[in-house]
Amino acid sequence: MHSISKKIILIGGGIGGAATALALHRNGFYPVVYERVQELKEVGAGIALWANATHVLKNLGLLEEAKEMGVLTTNYQFNSQKGKELVNVPVDGFELPVIGIHRADLxxxxxxKLPQKQFVLGETFERFSQDKNKVRAHFTSSLTAEGDALIGADGLRSKVRTELFGFKPPIYRNFTTWRGLTSHVPDTYRPGYIREFLGRGKEFGFMMLELGRMYWYAAAKAPENQPDAPMVRKKELENVFQDWFYSIPELIAATDETDIIKTDLYDRVPALPWSKQNITLLGDAAHPTLPTLGQGACMALEDALIVTKCLLEYPEPTVAFQQYESQRFSRTKSIVEQSLLSGQMGQLAHPITVKLRETLMKLMKPAITDSFKSLHAYRA
Known part of the structure; x- marks a missing residue:
């Protein structure tokens, strides 16, 4: 192994930034994460960590703890708006588990697992400068940090991305999503199941998290940036989903108003480059995707492992980041495109096209099952 003492600056302390910092730290690098918020925390939502993601947790030495903090998932069930099963996909056929977990717990x-001194909070990234083989991050507080490489893990509207390639807004995909958390468990909950319901231009799903917490998510076609008052989100959802499968309005009614989060959905057309010399992008900063395949956080975890492996194999960060791009682009492009297609299918609203979609899903059960297997069989 070559001498490893490189300082890697990470902008953004979310799941992708934290996982990358941990992977680098475990392999002898000196990562420092700079995060603009004053307190490290994730929003109140759940995620499914598919086998491709739990593989990363195993490599980081975290899998057993994650299993204790989450709930094992065995099936992904698609249903009609009224609750009729369309497709039931087993997802527990891999050598690694699928885990439902709260984002904050992950x-x-x-x-x-990272030394506290390697997380710097309350610092907003402003710009970078490069000098020979060094890079400097400049922050709005006038702080300057110097390192051997810089990784932008600062999300959908990445400032590092803008500084690298200029401002280009992400693409709104005509969908708004709501996420909620409640202690109410409907009598239709099936242990190990993620249950998703597809209607006319709307979707709803729910899954169990640890400690008897039920996480649910909803999506509907909507104009971008609709005026929103947090204290009417619940009423709005109750109206939208009032005639759906009975457990759905039941879950909404049982959720506290403050535990409902509303977010418009965006992505970008997959494109390279992500890097410039000793600076690169990771996670949503590089390849934002719709959540329809549940792969956003999973891809960020994959990125963390691959970029670390590339930095280990190639001592020069510029070369390492080129290799990282080449290894990750095809995979992430495919998922972004599949997620968009899935989202477009979910936007179908005419009764005839919705009925056709339901018929096709039943007929295509083997193909849908194979697609799940292929997606989750990837090992970073």
Whole structure:
């Protein structure tokens, strides 16, 4: 192994940034994460960590703890708006488990394994400068940090991306999503199941998290940036989903108003480059995707492992980041495109096209099952 003492600056302390910092730290690098918020925390939502993601957790030495903090998932069930099963996909056929976990629990699991001094909070990235083989990050507080490489893990509207390639807004995909958390468990919950319901231009799903917490998510076609008052989100959802499968309005009614989060959905057309010399992008900063395949955080975890492996194999960060791009682009492009297609299918609203979609899903069950297997069989 070559001499490893490189300082890697990471902008953004979310799941992707924290996982990358931990992977680098475990392999002898000196990562320092700069995060603009004053307190490290993730929003109140759940995620499914598919086998491609739990593979990363295993490599980071976190899998057993993640299993204790989450709930094992065995099936992904697609249903009609009224609750009729369309497709039931087993997802427990891999050598690694699928885990439903709260984002905040996963985030804490990642960052608590890193020395506290390597997380710098309350610093907003402004720009970078490059000098020979060094890079400097400049922050709005006038702080300057110097390192051997810089990784932008600062999300959908990445400032590092803008500084690298100029401002280009992400693409709104005509969908708004709501996410909620409640202690109410409907009598239709099936242990190990993620249940998703598809209607006319709308979707709803729910899954169990640890400690009896039920996480649910909803999506509907909507104009971008609709005026929103947090204290009417619940009423709005109750109206939208009032005639759906009975457990759905039941879950909404059981959720506290403050535990409902509303977010417009965006992505970008997959494109390279992500890097310039000793600076690169990771996670949503590089390849934002719609959440329809549940792969956003999973891809960020994959990125963390691959970029670390490339930095280990290639001592020069510029070369390492080129290799990282070449190894990751095809995979991430495919997922972004599949997620968009899935989202477009979910936007179908005419009764005839919705009925056709349901018929096709039943007929295509083997193909859908194979697609799940292929997606989750990837090992970074």
């Amino acid at each position: 985030h804490e699991l990642l960052w608590r």
